[in-house]
Amino acid sequence: MLEHQEEAPVPGKVTIYDVARRAGVAPSTVSRAFSRPGRVNAATAERIRRVAEELGYRVNPLARALSTARTGMIALVVPDIANPFYAEVILGAQATATRAGFTILLADTQESGRIERAALERAMPTVDGILLAGSRMSDSAIRMVSKQKPVVVLNRAVVDVPCVVPDNARGIRGAAEHLAELGHQHITYVAGPEASWADGMRWRSLREVALELHLRVGRIGPFTPDVQGGVRAAEEMGTSPTSAVIAYNDQLAIGLIRGLAARGVRVPQDVSVVGFDNIFAADLITPGLTTVAAPLHTEGATATKHLLAMISGTASRRSEPGAQRVPEQAGQAVVLPVRLVVRGSTAQRSRKRTSPASGTTRVSPSAAKAATSTSAGSR
Amino acid sequence: MLEHQEEAPVPGKVTIYDVARRAGVAPSTVSRAFSRPGRVNAATAERIRRVAEELGYRVNPLARALSTARTGMIALVVPDIANPFYAEVILGAQATATRAGFTILLADTQESGRIERAALERAMPTVDGILLAGSRMSDSAIRMVSKQKPVVVLNRAVVDVPCVVPDNARGIRGAAEHLAELGHQHITYVAGPEASWADGMRWRSLREVALELHLRVGRIGPFTPDVQGGVRAAEEMGTSPTSAVIAYNDQLAIGLIRGLAARGVRVPQDVSVVGFDNIFAADLITPGLTTVAAPLHTEGATATKHLLAMISGTASRRSEPGAQRVPEQAGQAVVLPVRLVVRGSTAQRSRKRTSPASGTTRVSPSAAKAATSTSAGSR
DNA sequence: AATCGCGTGGCAACTGGTTGCCATGTGTTG
DNA sequence: CAACACATGGCAACCAGTTGCCACGCGATT
Numbered sequence: 001m002l003e004h005q006e007e008a009p010v011p012g013k014v015t016i017y018d019v020a021r022r023a024g025v026a027p028s029t030v031s032r033a034f035s036r037p038g039r040v041n042a043a044t045a046e047r048i049r050r051v052a053e054e055l056g057y058r059v060n061p062l063a064r065a066l067s068t069a070r071t072g073m074i075a076l077v078v079p080d081i082a083n084p085f086y087a088e089v090i091l092g093a094q095a096t097a098t099r100a101g102f103t104i105l106l107a108d109t110q111e112s113g114r115i116e117r118a119a120l121e122r123a124m125p126t127v128d129g130i131l132l133a134g135s136r137m138s139d140s141a142i143r144m145v146s147k148q149k150p151v152v153v154l155n156r157a158v159v160d161v162p163c164v165v166p167d168n169a170r171g172i173r174g175a176a177e178h179l180a181e182l183g184h185q186h187i188t189y190v191a192g193p194e195a196s197w198a199d200g201m202r203w204r205s206l207r208e209v210a211l212e213l214h215l216r217v218g219r220i221g222p223f224t225p226d227v228q229g230g231v232r233a234a235e236e237m238g239t240s241p242t243s244a245v246i247a248y249n250d251q252l253a254i255g256l257i258r259g260l261a262a263r264g265v266r267v268p269q270d271v272s273v274v275g276f277d278n279i280f281a282a283d284l285i286t287p288g289l290t291t292v293a294a295p296l297h298t299e300g301a302t303a304t305k306h307l308l309a310m311i312s313g314t315a316s317r318r319s320e321p322g323a324q325r326v327p328e329q330a331g332q333a334v335v336l337p338v339r340l341v342v343r344g345s346t347a348q349r350s351r352k353r354t355s356p357a358s359g360t361t362r363v364s365p366s367a368a369k370a371a372t373s374t375s376a377g378s379r
Numbered sequence: 380m381l382e383h384q385e386e387a388p389v390p391g392k393v394t395i396y397d398v399a400r401r402a403g404v405a406p407s408t409v410s411r412a413f414s415r416p417g418r419v420n421a422a423t424a425e426r427i428r429r430v431a432e433e434l435g436y437r438v439n440p441l442a443r444a445l446s447t448a449r450t451g452m453i454a455l456v457v458p459d460i461a462n463p464f465y466a467e468v469i470l471g472a473q474a475t476a477t478r479a480g481f482t483i484l485l486a487d488t489q490e491s492g493r494i495e496r497a498a499l500e501r502a503m504p505t506v507d508g509i510l511l512a513g514s515r516m517s518d519s520a521i522r523m524v525s526k527q528k529p530v531v532v533l534n535r536a537v538v539d540v541p542c543v544v545p546d547n548a549r550g551i552r553g554a555a556e557h558l559a560e561l562g563h564q565h566i567t568y569v570a571g572p573e574a575s576w577a578d579g580m581r582w583r584s585l586r587e588v589a590l591e592l593h594l595r596v597g598r599i600g601p602f603t604p605d606v607q608g609g610v611r612a613a614e615e616m617g618t619s620p621t622s623a624v625i626a627y628n629d630q631l632a633i634g635l636i637r638g639l640a641a642r643g644v645r646v647p648q649d650v651s652v653v654g655f656d657n658i659f660a661a662d663l664i665t666p667g668l669t670t671v672a673a674p675l676h677t678e679g680a681t682a683t684k685h686l687l688a689m690i691s692g693t694a695s696r697r698s699e700p701g702a703q704r705v706p707e708q709a710g711q712a713v714v715l716p717v718r719l720v721v722r723g724s725t726a727q728r729s730r731k732r733t734s735p736a737s738g739t740t741r742v743s744p745s746a747a748k749a750a751t752s753t754s755a756g757s758r
Numbered sequence: 759a760a761t762c763g764c765g766t767g768g769c770a771a772c773t774g775g776t777t778g779c780c781a782t783g784t785g786t787t788g
Numbered sequence: 789c790a791a792c793a794c795a796t797g798g799c800a801a802c803c804a805g806t807t808g809c810c811a812c813g814c815g816a817t818t
Contacts, residue, residue, distance in 0.1 A: 026768045063804030065441050067773045082466045090460050094487050106485035108473050126440055286665040405798045442774035446803045
């Protein structure tokens with residue numbers, strides 16, 4: 001609170017040597033007083049702490065890092081910060097990191113594997129661990145990185161690297177069942193980026209579920225996972241839209257709805273649309289977007305928790321760079337539960353504009369049950 | 380590309396000493412070869428570079444920072460990453476920082492001055508400069524910080540500290556003129572957080588413009604600057620909504636529209652609403668939100684550019700912590716132009732539900748001119 | 759009384775670069 | 789041919805901590 005200290009006008013320049021001299025001890029003792037509590041006599045430690053306070057001493061994290069090889073920073077690499085999906089993940093990560101005394105180094109890779117590599121190159125030597133969210137690099141590249149520093153991957157499963165992913169399969173299943181209960185029999189999947197692991201996962205899951213529920217499925221894409229991409233998808237779809245669509249993510253779904261609207265196709269009367277992720281905006285648009293809610297915040301938090309565990313595991317000696325044993329199951333991905341949020345973008349299949357085969361309208365009680373809307377992101 | 384180097388299996392552990400030995404020179408020469416091009420004979424430098432490459436050597440930024448007191452990192456402090464407003468700013472900052480070889484340390488302060496201080500405390504010793512976006516600290520606290528490290532403030536003017544702000548006054552003027560041209564005579568301002576400098580600025584500007592244009596203005600608030608806040612504002616407004624509203628930011632405006640809709644008040648038929656910032660979602664909702672577009676990305680970029688200039692200015696000797704002379708005008712805020720984006724949330728004042736005084740409907744040609752919509756954020 | 763062990767504190771080496779200053783060698787100039 | 793300037797490389801100190809090892813002193817054990 002004081003603006004001027006007695007002797008140290010420049011709080012950034014006080015070193016352990018200054019403190020040591022003033023306290024009448026050796027610099028090493030000062031160092032120990034801070035970094036190794038218990039190693040120093042309580043009385044001495046107290047005195048040192050008082051002098052340090054008085055001088056306005058702060059440990060220099062860089063100097064400390066130089067010998068301990070621990071910086072207290074972790075890198076968070078995301079493809080696009082502006083994507084609200086990652087914004088939530090970042091928040092979750094940041095919260096738990098901060099709580100543990102760690103700082104986050106953020107890198108946006110603009111959806112480019114090249115930039116991602118470059119960013120890692122820069123960040124690697126400075127951080128204790130790395131969080132790769134939605135990486136666009138190859139599995140083998142990721143594995144290489146994880147050999148040098150602790151790594152946790154989000155939204156993607158990579159063999160031999162700890163991962164945290166939402167339950168894509170169950171999410172897609174929920175969406176498909178919901179649509180089936182509304183009477184839809186043909187679902188189109190609007191695909192996201194080819195490089196995305198989640199995209200492949202979701203499409204595969206959809207095909208499996210389709211078999212089981214006797215649904216027909218088609219697929220268009222790939223599209224860039226933003227609103228623009230959705231608009232383009234609508235164009236491509238224009239000729240023969242199926243009565244139900246599941247999009248790779250919410251942005252695509254939103255763009256799709258806009259694009260369809262522009263072509264005179266109404267949602268949900270003519271086409272039902274389901275998204276994925278439940279981003280902030282899903283609740284803002286009209287109609288509200290039915291979507292699979294991924295636990296974004298939790299994902300970031302969980303991944304960070306694991307990473308921190310790995311880091312403190314490595315704490316042993318500064319040898320064996322990648323020798324951390326994974327916290328629990330090695331290489332086993334942690335799967336986080338998802339839930340379907342039903343809003344206005346899905347509805348009973350209309351009889352017209354469908355093949356006259358099964359014109360019966362079924363009112364499914366379970367669909368009605370599931371129709372609990374949620375409140376918008378408030379935080 | 381190679382997975383195994385000839386002699387250095389652990390690329391993270393090669394030092395200048397290893398390179399020096401292998402190249403037959405002194406460590407200092409290796410250091411110079413990298414950090415001081417020209418100081419070393421071209422041929423020698425080339426040889427060193429080759430050996431380094433071969434050994435997989437990378438400079439250790441921490442060690443370098445220890446003696447140079449330059450880390451190549453800048454802190455970016457924002458109140459809420461999930462706020463799309465800041466997401467864009469971050470992107471702008473990150474782009475120019477990366478281009479200059481700098482890395483960004485991100486800190487979210489959850490709209491808390493206390494957390495903000497703590498974050499700065501942690502980050503300060505590690506970074507070369509600080510970007511404060513939407514700080515919740517006091518002016519004097521900010522000034523203190525800027526005495527220790529180069530600081531640039533965004534979206535707020537602080538005396539004696541370089542700032543980058545959008546042209547709030549002109550933005551509000553544009554909005555008010557637009558509403559006036561549509562026949563509105565009474566505008567309500569929905570206020571954001573009290574601690575926000577921008578909020579005070581916008582309200583003051585509105586009052587000034589109102590005088591000039593012979594408009595009446597009222598004000599409600601403060602509200603938290605999110606959708607929830609807008610909903611609450613709608614509740615508070617319910618009894619006597621004016622025909623026109625300007626909200627502190629887009630989230631408030633969006634919440635307001637939802638809240639009004641829930642109470643049976645239609646936008647824009649009954650009430651015209653204008654937001655501020657032109658975030659991503661402004662174009663997604665129905666009706667589209669008329670809003671003042673702030674140059675978010677540019678703001679981040681500009682601020683970063685200035686900060687980097689200040690940092691390289693400080694580069695002289697490691698003395699005088701805060702002695703950087705501001706790039707151009709000292710303490711003068713850089714004001715960035717804004718523009719009004721007219722969408723569906725504003726319309727001609729309806730004759731009913733207004734005082735019968737001036738029932739004449741005016742069709743303003745300039746309002747029609749201004750009605751150019753923009754495409755949503757694509758990037 | 760001699761020995762053992764433990765709690766403390768100091769010495770000095772180490773982390774991986776940077777840089778001021780000096781020595782050497784070479785080319786240029788008077 | 790001497791004097792001088794300049795290019796180039798090395799030495800060693802320095803940045804601000806951490807830590808292995810040792811020494812000292814004191815109380816407990818036998």
